[in-house]
Amino acid sequence: MTEDSARSVRLREALNLIPSYVPGKPAPQREGFTTYKISSNENPYPPLPSVLSVIAEAASQVNRYPDMSVTALRTAIAEHFGVRLEEVATGTGSVGILGQIMQIACDPGDEVVFAWRSFEAYPIIVGLSGATAVQVPLTADASHDLLAMAAAITERTKVVLVCTPNNPTGPIVTAPDLDSFLAAVPSDVLVVIDEAYVEFGRDPRAADALAVWRSHPNVVVLRTFSKAYGLAGLRVGYAIAHEPIADALRKAAVPFGVSDLAQQAAIASLSAYDELAVRVEDLVIERSRVIKALREQGWDVPDSQANFIWLPLGDDALAFAEVAAEQGLVVRPFAGDGVRCTIAEVEANDRLIEVAAAYRGR
Structure with a gap:
């Protein structure tokens, strides 16, 4: 096939409106x-020696498919955070799970509200789903403007993304502000609390996302092993969600997407936290x-x-x-x-x- 004939292949128009991710x-x-x-x-420290030994052992089995249900890792996560196995879903980093969220929640023409500037992948993932990104400017101190985000919700809104601490600016969303925000969000709108950097937080005012999740059926918490755990190259993240949502996320996951190396390393890292x-x-x-x-x-x-x-x-x-x-x-x-x-x-x-x-x- 020539380059000219390849250009004639009909691809989605949405691609023309989506920026490329810049690593x-x-x-x-x-x-x-x-x-x-x-x-x-990235975490400047390499994985712990105990984790490296687990990775080395798992590497000898890469001719085999991993556990598609990620049962052992999901069990370890559930035990670590005091949730049920059925309330845990995994993916290729938290960004992978975010893509799964768009798949299960959004149809073309729906809206996704998020702060901007925030995580660079948000407009890309939203655009690929066919939904419309509704970007709400940060406040003067580089924080989420939750009042403005609540005001931006319409009948077309399916998902709201709350990144705390916010990437790339760093501030958190406080507990009182998040509580007030959730009280203003319709119960049929999915609120995703993206906590990729939560382990680095020391501000006592920060929202307790898991406590918020327990009291709100429309909340999902995203986390990752890429940052604090130092496993960025293995691509494994997880969501804690109420069972119907978690089940849908598992349906939308790429089959065998989380490698056995990633699963074993994440389990070992949890044990050595x-x-x-x-x-x-x-x-x-x-x-x-x-x-x-x-x-x-x-x-x-x-x-x-x-x-x-x-x-x-x-x-x-x-x-x-x-x-x-x-x-x-x-x-x-x-x-x-x-x-x-x-x-x-x-x-x-x-x-x-x-x-x-x-x-x-x-």
């Missing part, structure tokens, strides 16, 4: 520099140090409860990213909005502080 760039080689990639919110929590706390301490240093330089850094910080650079976002790259530091710019920087190794964080100081002093 964080890898750290390039720079002579005289140790380069660091702080563009993808006390050990992993020490690493998470180290990153939280580093986050506080970096935010303090940047604010002392004069940067208006929002209060992040994730493993990244946000520099609201506006039109200077791309320029800052270029300057950082020249110094061996790869950040994640969002043109016209700002730059997200992952909290990583101490040396990488020191480099960020130095680059930020030099940029402000130009």
